[in-house]
Amino acid sequence: EGQLMNSGGGWARPGGSLRLSCAAYGFRFSGYWMSWVRQAPGKGPEWVANIKEDGSDKYYADSVKGRFTISKDNARNSLYLQMNSLRLDDTGIYYCARDAAGFDLWGQGSLVTVS
Amino acid sequence: EIVMTQSPVTLSVSPGESATLTCRASQSVSTNVVWYQQKPGQPPRLLIHDASIRATGIPARFSGSGSGTEFTLTISILQSEDFAIYYCQQYHNWKTFGGGTRVDVK
Numbered sequence: 513e514g515q516l517m518n519s520g521g522g523w524a525r526p527g528g529s530l531r532l533s534c535a536a537y538g539f540r541f542s543g544y545w546m547s548w549v550r551q552a553p554g555k556g557p558e559w560v561a562n563i564k565e566d567g568s569d570k571y572y573a574d575s576v577k578g579r580f581t582i583s584k585d586n587a588r589n590s591l592y593l594q595m596n597s598l599r600l601d602d603t604g605i606y607y608c609a610r611d612a613a614g615f616d617l618w619g620q621g622s623l624v625t626v627s
Numbered sequence: 628e629i630v631m632t633q634s635p636v637t638l639s640v641s642p643g644e645s646a647t648l649t650c651r652a653s654q655s656v657s658t659n660v661v662w663y664q665q666k667p668g669q670p671p672r673l674l675i676h677d678a679s680i681r682a683t684g685i686p687a688r689f690s691g692s693g694s695g696t697e698f699t700l701t702i703s704i705l706q707s708e709d710f711a712i713y714y715c716q717q718y719h720n721w722k723t724f725g726g727g728t729r730v731d732v733k
Contacts, residue, residue, distance in 0.1 A: 547722075556714055557663075557671060559722040571721075607670050613677055614661030614716065618670035 514539035514617050516608050521622030524598050532622050534591040534608030542566070542586040545611035548593045550624075552604040561593065562611050576602075598626045629653055629717055631725035639733040640705055648728045650698040650715035659719035662691055662700045665727075666711045674713075675700065702730070 520532040532548070547562040561572045561582040570582050581594040591608050603626045609615035630653040640646045650660065658678035663671035673682045675691035678698055688703045702709055710732055715725040 556724045556727045557716075558724065562722075573721075609670075614663075614673050614682075614718065615671070616673045616676070616682060618672075621670055 514610070516610070516617055516619035518606070518608055518619035518622040521606060521624045523625045523627070526599055526626055528598050528626070529594070529596045530598065530624060531595070532593040532606055532608075532624075534619050536589045536591070536610075539610075539617075541589040546582075546584060546591045547609045547611040547615060548580075548582060548591075548606060549609050549615060549618075550602075550604045550606045551621075552601070555604075557607075560606070563591070595624070598624075600626050602626050629656060629720050629723050631715055631717055631723055633713075633715060633725035633728050635728060636726070637729045637731060639731055641733045642705055642707060644705055644733075646702045646705055646709075646730055648700040648702075648713055648730075650693075650700070650725050652696045652698070652717055652719075655695045656717040656719035658694045659717055660691075660693070660698050661716050661718065662689075663714045663716065664709075664711045665714065671714060705730070 515537045517535045524530050548560040551557045563570045563582045563584045567584040579597045583592045605621040607621045608619040610617035632651045634649050660678045662675040665671045679691045690701045692699050712727045712729050714727045
């Protein structure tokens with residue numbers, strides 16, 4: 513069935529940087545697109561970025577384009593999100609998610625606070 | 628960007644009754660719609676994909692329908708564990724979520 517474990521996150525000042533990681537277990541990580549999805553306090557989810565199975569294609573929401581970078585290490589079964597030039601409205605819980613027909617497997621989330 | 632609009636915002640239902648949630652897309656998304664359930668402190672859980680196909684392990688009381696711009700999630704015979712927030716999401720053109728419907732106890 514599989515499991516995703518988020519790590520990283522924390523607090524940053526506006527303009528600062530943070531890096532999120534996500535470790536995958538129990539499924540063939542190299543065979544899936546993967547995404548980052550965030551959720552601001554009291555709001556609905558927002559898709560942030562995704563990456564193709566082999567890492568060759570990457571797509572970003574307009575709200576993070578040019579500031580965030582998604583990457584995937586299939587040898588380490590890990591997904592990453594480098595977040596630069598952070599803004600106040602980047603605050604929220606960041607989830608890694610397996611990207612199939614919808615997001616069918618989610619990590620527990622990492623809290624990012626920009627203040 | 629395709630905008631997904633959910634209604635109602637809040638639905639008050641008694642246990643044992645049924646609930647019907649609606650999601651409208653700002654343009655046709657074919658059947659590229661999924662539904663999630665989210666409880667406090669948890670990530671969303673996939674219920675329905677491709678508008679009407681239940682995800683693995685999802686009880687039969689959850690059903691989805693629709694195509695184009697109008698979609699419905701029906702929960703028949705609500706159980707206590709079904710009181711939660713429900714989101715629709717399209718993946719026809721990028722990925723956008725609706726604002727959610729909170730199902731609470733009447």
